[in-house]
Amino acid sequence: MNWWAIAAIYRFEMARTWRTIWQSVVSPVISTSLYFVVFGAAIGSRISEVEGVSYGAFIVPGLIMLSVITQSIANASFGIYFPKFIGTIYELLSAPVSFLEIVTGYVGAAATKSLMIGLIILGTAHLFVPMQIQYPLAMLAFLTLTCLSFSLFGFIIGIWARNFEQLQLIPLLIVTPLVFLGGAFYSISMLPPVWQTITLFNPVVYLISGFRWSFYGLADVALGWSLLAILGFTCLCLGAIWWIFRTGWRIKN
Amino acid sequence: MATMISVETVSKTYASGPAALTDVSLSIEQGEILALLGPNGAGKTTLISIICGLTTMSGGRVTVGGHDVITDYRAARRLIGLVPQEIALEPFERVQNTVRLSRGLFGLPRDDGYIEETLRKLSLWDKRAAQSLELSGGMKRRVLIAKALSHEPEVLFLDEPTAGVDVELRKDMWDIVRDLKARGVTIILTTHYIEEAEAIADRIGVINKGEILLVEETAALMKRMGQKQMVIELQAPVDAIPASLAKYDLSLGDDPCSLVYSYVTQAGRRPGITALLSDISDAGLRLRDVQTRQSSLEDIFVDLVKEPRA
Ligand SMILES: Nc1ncnc2c1ncn2[C@@H]1O[C@H](COP(=O)(O)OP(=O)(O)O)[C@@H](O)[C@H]1O
Ligand SMILES: [Mg+2]
Numbered sequence: 108m109n110w111w112a113i114a115a116i117y118r119f120e121m122a123r124t125w126r127t128i129w130q131s132v133v134s135p136v137i138s139t140s141l142y143f144v145v146f147g148a149a150i151g152s153r154i155s156e157v158e159g160v161s162y163g164a165f166i167v168p169g170l171i172m173l174s175v176i177t178q179s180i181a182n183a184s185f186g187i188y189f190p191k192f193i194g195t196i197y198e199l200l201s202a203p204v205s206f207l208e209i210v211t212g213y214v215g216a217a218a219t220k221s222l223m224i225g226l227i228i229l230g231t232a233h234l235f236v237p238m239q240i241q242y243p244l245a246m247l248a249f250l251t252l253t254c255l256s257f258s259l260f261g262f263i264i265g266i267w268a269r270n271f272e273q274l275q276l277i278p279l280l281i282v283t284p285l286v287f288l289g290g291a292f293y294s295i296s297m298l299p300p301v302w303q304t305i306t307l308f309n310p311v312v313y314l315i316s317g318f319r320w321s322f323y324g325l326a327d328v329a330l331g332w333s334l335l336a337i338l339g340f341t342c343l344c345l346g347a348i349w350w351i352f353r354t355g356w357r358i359k360n
Numbered sequence: 361m362a363t364m365i366s367v368e369t370v371s372k373t374y375a376s377g378p379a380a381l382t383d384v385s386l387s388i389e390q391g392e393i394l395a396l397l398g399p400n401g402a403g404k405t406t407l408i409s410i411i412c413g414l415t416t417m418s419g420g421r422v423t424v425g426g427h428d429v430i431t432d433y434r435a436a437r438r439l440i441g442l443v444p445q446e447i448a449l450e451p452f453e454r455v456q457n458t459v460r461l462s463r464g465l466f467g468l469p470r471d472d473g474y475i476e477e478t479l480r481k482l483s484l485w486d487k488r489a490a491q492s493l494e495l496s497g498g499m500k501r502r503v504l505i506a507k508a509l510s511h512e513p514e515v516l517f518l519d520e521p522t523a524g525v526d527v528e529l530r531k532d533m534w535d536i537v538r539d540l541k542a543r544g545v546t547i548i549l550t551t552h553y554i555e556e557a558e559a560i561a562d563r564i565g566v567i568n569k570g571e572i573l574l575v576e577e578t579a580a581l582m583k584r585m586g587q588k589q590m591v592i593e594l595q596a597p598v599d600a601i602p603a604s605l606a607k608y609d610l611s612l613g614d615d616p617c618s619l620v621y622s623y624v625t626q627a628g629r630r631p632g633i634t635a636l637l638s639d640i641s642d643a644g645l646r647l648r649d650v651q652t653r654q655s656s657l658e659d660i661f662v663d664l665v666k667e668p669r670a
Contacts (some may be wrong), residue, residue, distance in 0.1 A: 109434070115464020119457065126452060194448030198507065201412040201442050202465035203434040360374055360415045 112204045116212025117219075120186055124220045131220065132227060135174055139228045142170055143235045146292055157294050160323050163236035168319040169291030170232065175225040175250065176257045176286055176311070180278050183217035183261030188268050191358070200359065206352030210345075214262055218254040225250050238322065246321035252337050253314055259344035266357050285311045295327040310336055364390040364515060364546045365411065370420030372406050372570075380406045381570045384420070388548060390514075393541055394575075395561035396550040403570040404550035405445055408517050412442045424515060438466060441508030445519035445550075447500045449492035455479070455503055456488040459510050466511035478506050482536065498529045505536065516540060518549040522556060534560050558582050583624060590621040590633065592640065593649040602643040608636050617648070 124131055143163065151162040158165075190196040199209060232238070240246050268274040289311030295303055306312055307328070317333025320326040326333070351358070365388040372381040381403045388394050396404045409415035411422050413433060422429045427436035450458060459475050479485045482502045487495060492503065501521065508516060518537070522530040537547055537560055551557055557564045558578060565575040574581075597616035613620045621636060640647065 109467045111464045111467050111469055115461050118464075119453070119461045122453065122457060190450075193450065194444070194446055195450055197414055197442065197444050197448060198462060198465060200414045201437060201440065202462075203437040203467055204465060205434075355416055360409075 109204050109208050112202060113208050113212045113215070116209065117216050120213060120216030121219065123186075124216070131224065135178070135224045135228050136231050139170060139174070139231045140235070142166070143232070147235065150292075157297070158323075158325050160325065161236065164238040164323075165294075165319075166292050167229070167232045167236065167238060168322050169289075169315050171225050171228050171250070172253065172289075172311075172315050172318055173286050173291050174228050175221050175253055176282060176314075177278060178221040178224050179217060179254050179257035180261035180264060180282060182220050183214055183258040184265035184268065184274055184278075185261075186213050186217050187262050187265035188274055191266070196358065206349060209352075210259070210262060210348055214255065214258040217258040217261060218251070221254045221258065222251060225254065240322050241324050242321045246318070249314075249318045249321055249333075249337070252341065253318070256337055256341040256344060259341060259348065263344060263347050263351070266351055269357075285309050286315075290315050290327055294325075310340060313337070361389040361391065363387050364425060365548070366423045367407070367411070368421045370407070370410060370422060371418050372403075372410060372415065373418050379570050381410075381417075384567075384570070384572050386565060386572055386575060388546060390546055391541070391544050392562045393537065393547045393549070393560055395557035395564045395578075396548065396567055397552065397554065397557045397564050398550070398567035399552055402567045404567060405519055406570075407567070408442070408519055408548070408550065412440055412517060413437060434467075438511070439514045441511065441513035441516045443501070443504045443508045443516070443518045443521060445523070447497065447504065449500055449503060451493040452491050454489050454491055455484060455495075455506075458492065458503065459506050462507040463510040468511050474512070475506075475510060478509050481539075482506050483532075498525055501525065501529075501533075509540075513545065515546045515548070518547065520550050520552075522551065522553070530556075588623055588652055588654050590623070590650060590652045592619045592621060592647065593617055593651075594619065595646040595648045598645065602645070604643050605636075605639055608632075608639075 146166055147163040154162045156162065156165075187196075190199065264274065264277050268276075288306065289309050290306070291311075295306055295312065295316075298306060313328055313333045313336035316327040317330055317337070320330055320333070350356070365386075367384055367386040367388075370381055370384045371379060373379045384403075384407060386407075396407070398404055406415060410417045411424065411429060413429060424436040425439045427433075427439075429436045453461075456475065456479070459479065460470060460472075463471065463475065476485065479488055482505060484499070484502050484506055487499060492500060495503065505518075505521075521533050521537075525533065534556075537549065541547060549561070561578050563575055564578050564581050566573045566581075591613060593615070594617045598612070598619065599616075601610050601612065601619065609622050611620050611622070612618075619640075621633075623633075637647070637650075
């Protein structure tokens with residue numbers, strides 16, 4: 108393993124985060140506060156409790172997931188798309204590094220940033236609603252795994268994208284709807300039976316359900332399925348990236 | 361001398377378009393400066409990209425320092441520094457940080473002393489804290505060189521280092537190259553300027569349409585390629601070259617009123633134009649005009665292709 112290379116990529120990518128740290132921190136804080144005002148106050152006044160948890164507290168895990176998933180994809184896809192776009196990728200391709208090292212550096216940095224944002228949102232949410240976390244370690248593990256797997260996914264999008272529009276396309280058209288429909292702001296059990304079944308085909312449901320369980324011990328689907336879903340997704344992304352580097356798809360001629 | 365880079369029957373066809381390289385074989389000696397000379401689209405960048413790992417070859421084999429660039433890519437790439445043709449730098453990052461990144465990527469621990477030395481040598485030390493976007497084009501190219509040198513490579517590729525660079529910077533670039541050679545670095549540079557190849561290369565490889573036409577010592581090649589012609593226009597037609605001018609390499613021009621004198625300009629070799637002109641007037645011929653032309657790269661390719669290859 109070329110550890111120095113991993114460290115160098117990681118540090119270089121994190122430098123981008125530190126350069127724009129205020130934007131990175133301020134925007135999630137503001138958007139979280141807005142969600143609380145809109146969802147918490149407007150909807151929460153009609154739905155007081157979901158399965159014994161106040162609505163404001165109930166949406167916190169979904170809200171964190173929404174931000175963390177979006178941020179992971181955005182950070183990682185931009186992180187690798189930008190060198191492709193400005194041409195600095197030549198250096199990565201000519202360096203004695205393996206795909207595993209490149210991915211570790213880029214995805215590690217993207218995931219770190221979204222993990223930080225996830226924790227900031229958690230802190231902000233805490234200011235709005237009182238809540239307790241039943242399984243803090245499980246919560247951190249779920250959060251970290253989500254950051255990692257969606258950063259991997261973002262990395263793939265960044266390599267696939269040929270322009271900035273394509274970079275936005277998948278998050279906008281697929282991921283955001285899946286997250287919104289994945290029970291970020293409601294419990295699956297509140298849906299009519301037919302929709303409950305359809306919803307089970309949405310992979311994000313499993314992530315949010317597992318994450319929410321770590322907060323309140325409540326889950327829409329069995330915990331095992333949640334773990335399986337996130338690990339499966341991670342493996343799928345890793346496999347795709349391995350194939351990309353082996354064939355040079357969209358990076359080498 | 362030991363072979364540093366060996367390219368064996370490498371070919372490349374891009375997904376779109378005809379072959380960019382056809383059966384290219386080339387051997388580069390340790391410590392030499394090799395210039396790859398060829399017009400745009402000849403395949404110079406493609407060849408470099410294949411050696412450095414940016415492009416996959418369609419066939420053939422390449423080793424650097426004895427290491428196969430595909431099966432043993434880590435060992436091969438560790439030896440190589442690459443300065444690409446197109447300037448590519450992270451716009452907001454500071455010079456020193458981008459150079460540090462390069463060193464790390466090549467698997468070396470941080471060494472600010474060495475990086476300082478490199479930046480100083482390239483007159484970049486004052487700019488170490490500048491963002492790339494604040495730098496002029498020439499400075500950016502120096503940063504690319506600093507990045508390529510950051511891991512103390514044994515082989516340096518410079519892809520058209522002086523294209524679009526002003527005269528002064530070009531001279532600087534040549535000095536940098538000579539200095540690296542003095543330190544034992546093997547250097548491969550591409551250019552489409554004959555003068556540039558002549559000025560700094562030990563050997564010149566001529567490449568056109570994806571084929572290496574020849575690789576030869578610079579001095580020997582310049583003797584063949586650096587031909588100039590002087591067209592002497594006369595006031596009256598001549599049917600034959602006067603006997604008194606037989607000692608010159610003269611021929612009749614296309615126009616009956618002209619003579620063509622072929623000569624080689626090289627340091628230390630006087631073409632004897634003054635003597636020729638005075639002999640012409642002694643022979644009773646009267647001049648109307650004189651013009652010289654240097655064989656262009658294209659002419660040279662035509663000549664090379666016509667000549668049987670050595
Ligand atoms: N990425 C690419 N895709 C398709 N064709 C390419 C690509 N890069 C170069 N070529 C073609 O390959 C040939 C050699 O190009 P190149 O190696 O860039 O030449 P040079 O560096 O000598 O100017 C040219 O015909 C060029 O059009
Ligand atoms: Mg080129």
